Amino acid sequence: MWAFIHKLGSPKWFYAISARLLPWLWVAAVALIVTGSIWGLLYAPADYQQGNSFRIIYVHVPAAFLAQSVFVSMAAAGLVFMVWKIKVADMAAAMMAPLGACMTFVALFSGAVWGVPTWGTWWQWDARLTSMLILFFLYIGVIALRGAFTSRDAGARAASVLALVGVINIPIIKYSVDWWYTLHQTASFTFTSRPAMPAQMYVPLLLMVLGFYCFFIALTLTRTRTEILRREGSKRWVRQLVEGRL
Amino acid sequence: MSLRLQARKLACERDDRWLFRDLDLTLNAGEILRIEGPNGSGKTTLLKILSGQLGDYDGELSWCGQPMRQVRRDFLANLIYLGHAPGVKAALTPLENLAWYQALAGEARAGKSGHALRMAALDSIGLGGFEDIPAGQLSAGQQRRVALARLELIPRALWVLDEPFTAIDQNGVAALEARLITHVRRGGSVLVTTHHVMKASARLRSVRLGDD
Amino acid sequence: MSGWEMIDVSVNTKPTGTVESLLVSEPEGGLIGAIKATLVRDMTLLLRRRGEMLNPLVFFALVITLFPIGISPEAETLAAIAPGLLWVAALLAALLSLDSLFRGDHDDGALEQLLLSPHPLPLLALTKVAVHWLMTGLPLALMAPLLGVMLALPSGSYVVLAVSLALGSAILSLVGAIGAALTVGLARGGVLVSLLVLPLYIPVLIFGAGAVQAAVSGANVAAHLAILGALLAVALGLAPFAIAASLRISLNG
Structure with a gap:
């Protein structure tokens, strides 16, 4: 187990193994997202209540899923970095943060757009949107903290601690915002409480969610590989690799 | 050992x-x-x-x-460690500064003996008479000496x-x-x-x- | 400065008592002593700089003064928003005082010495946070009812306001200390602390302001206060370790 973890932690090994996984991941991501989009946007039936505007769900829900999962995986990578001092884990965490912030922004923006036909306003203090907004601020905090340190190692550790503190707080924030929302509830409609979807609607949604996850993993691996080359630029294996290619 | x-x-x-x-x-x-x-x-x-x-x-x-x-x-x-910064609080007197270090090191003595030890430590590094002046009013060298007094105060x-x-x-x-x-x-x-x-x-x- | 030369001579003449005998295998007790001394020291420091201690209180009163001017002096309007206003203003006041929690100790090297103590750092850090709460959170909680009167807060909710703020500000101090510890090594950590800490404050705000609102509307406040208590228990259990880890990172990279 130990040997395995440390082997996985070696940048060289990670670089090699990720090269084999990446093509599959990219193909899967593109295929799933293209199929899901076409199916969802063109062939899925319109919602009996919201008509065609419900189709934003095919972007909003996967983005919202990803926004939360990325934070959790970022914290997990931070924990691995802190406990086993595996640098690749920190590189991955550093690469995930902007991606997660982008996904949170996409979820927020699509939620706001969705708000126009459903609520007649661009912004509603809906429980989900509010939690998402707070999550966005948490991402910004982690990114800003990492950037504020002049020593990269210190910044990495600080960002890991903050991500861990954040991940403990996310359920508390989510629960308390839901609680707050039920107390002040004004809108009669929420995204969450809806009748069971027909398969024609939820299968493309499932495809989109899977596609987004594949896209996230593939993009993180690609970015981490670039980061490895940047940070390990002085190592012999990187030099050999670059010279071999040129 | x-x-x-x-x-x-x-x-x-x-x-x-x-x-x-x-x-x-x-x-x-x-x-x-x-x-x-x-x-x-x-x-x-x-x-x-x-x-x-x-x-x-x-x-x-x-x-x-x-x-x-x-x-x-x-x-x-x-261990006693003295870093770049003396670790002396400007708003506290040398005696108060030393009292905290004494307690932090587990050498806190109740009442007179603790005080006497702190006074002796300050005397031995030439800060006798400065013990009740806020350390912020002492010179940089004197503040440094307050930090060095820990060597006398806490036997390590x-x-x-x-x-x-x-x-x-x-x-x-x-x-x-x-x-x-x-x-x-x-x-x-x-x-x-x-x-x-x-x-x-x-x-x-x-x-x-x-x-x- | 002749003191040293004198002691050297006296040592040279009677070179008995070796240091060897000083080596201790188990750290001596004295944890209580260390905590007590840290409490006394931090309180003394704050009391010597009373201005710094009063700043959050003045800030609290000032912010509360701004709202009737900015919104409306009508008692009805003010009473409706008073619970939330009081809580938000107190939260910001507590936030304002966070940056100084570890910065003084960091700048003069005392923090380094704190980290070198054989006693558990989480407990020593918790002591410092306790002083911070005693000197900022608690006074804010005690002052809040006074400002509540100025905002025409309905009677019957004053005790709940003070209690919820006393409980809540303890959580704010604990969580805020993590942010303060993470940024203490940075030259301009002040604004960053707010960015890191404010999102984490939201649950406290929801249940704190919720408690006061419930008291105003005559609902049961026990649930809110119980949840605040539970959050405090969680923060007490976890935050000291996060603070200790953050301090180590800030000091030693």
């Missing part, structure tokens, strides 16, 4: 730069070990590792024959001193140097970084960083 701080194949990497590698050193009872090297060669970092503050190193570090990571609390209970075997001669006048430098010698003569040990040239002594050894 005999005092022995030992490092084998010690290495420290910071932001992809090796500060030092393959460093072997041993500090026994009755020895002064001086760490030399130009600015930025990692003297302070090495001192922080050797004083148990920094756990981010490669290689082995042992205290009295046991791995440092396992006996860190034991080790800290035998291992002294780790980062540039202890900074800001002290000539008499003070000579006295501190003599004090280090007496400490090791009594069986204590000193680990010190300094640019000050110390008197040659049979007990003094040096390690040089930053030559590779």
Whole structure:
């Protein structure tokens, strides 16, 4: 187990193994997202209540899923970095943060757009949107903290601690915002409480969610590989690799 | 049990730069070990590792024959560390400053005896009469002496001193140097970084960083 | 300065008592002593700089003064928003004082010495946070009812306001200390602390302001206060370790 973890932690090994996984991941991501989009946007039936505007769900829900999962995986990578001092884990965490912030922004923006036909306003203090907004601020905090340190190692550790503190707080924030929302509830409609979807609607949604996850993993691996080359630029294996290619 | 701080194949990497590698050193009872090297060669970092503050190193570090990571609390209970900054609160008097350090080291004595010990420590470093003045009103050298008074106040075997001669006048430098010698003569040990040239002594050894 | 030379002579003449005998295998007790001394020291420091201690209180009163001017002096309007306003203003006041929690100790090297103590750092850090709460959170909680009167807060909710703020500000101090510890090594950590800490404050705000609102509307406040208590228990259990880890990172990278 130990040997395995440390082997996985070696940048060289990670670089090699990720090269084999990446093509599959990219193909899967593109295929799933293209199929899901076409199916969802063109062939899925319109919602009996919201008509065609419900189709934003095919972007909003996967983005919202990803926004939360990325934070959790970022914290997990931070924990691995802190406990086993595996640098690749920190590189991955550093690469995930902007991606997660982008996904949170996409979820927020699509939620706001969705708000126009459903609520007649661009912004509603809906429980989900509010939690998402707070999550966005948490991402910004982690990114800003990492950037504020002049020593990269210190910044990495600080960002890991903050991500861990954040991940403990996310359920508390989510629960308390839901609680707050039920107390002040004004809108009669929420995204969450809806009748069971027909398969024609939820299968493309499932495809989109899977596609987004594949896209996230593939993009993180690609970015981490670039980061490895940047940070390990002085190592012999990187030099050999670059010279071999040129 | 005999005092022995030992490092084998010690290495420290910071932001992809090796500060030092393959460093072997041993500090026994009755020895002064001086760490030399130009600015930025990692003297302070090495001192922080050797004083148990920094756990981010490669290689082995042992205290009295046991791995440092396992006996860190034991080790800290035998250590006095003086860093770059004196750690003296400007708003507190020298006596109050020392009282906190005394308690932090587990040497708190109730009532008179604690106070008497603090007064004696201040007297011995030439701060008698300044004990009730807020440290912020003292000169930089005097503040430094308040920090040095901890050496007298808290009896510990291992002294780790980062540039202890900074800001002290000539008499003070000579006295501190003599004090280090007496400490090791009594069986204590000193680990010190300094640019000050110390008197040659049979007990003094040096390690040089930053030559590779 | 002749003191040292004198002691050297006296030592040289009677070189008995070796340091060898000083080596201790188990750290001595004295944890209580260390905590007590840290409490006394931090309280003394704050009391010597009373201005610094009063700043959050003055800030609290000032912010509350701004709202009737900015919104409306009508008692009805003010009463409706008073619970939330009081809580938000108190939260910001507590936030304002966070940056100084560890910065003084960091700048003069005392923090380094705190980290070198053989006693558990989480407990010593918790002591410092306790002082911070005693000197900022608690006074804010005691002052809040006074400002409540100025905002025409309906009677019957004053005790709940003070209690919820006393409980809540303890959580704010604990969570805020993590942010303060993470940024203490940075030259301009002040604004960053707010960015890191404010999102984490939201649950406290929801249940704190919720408690006061419930008291105003005559609902049961026990649930809110119980949840605040539970959050405090969680923060007490976890935050000291996060603070200790953050302090180590800030000091030693």
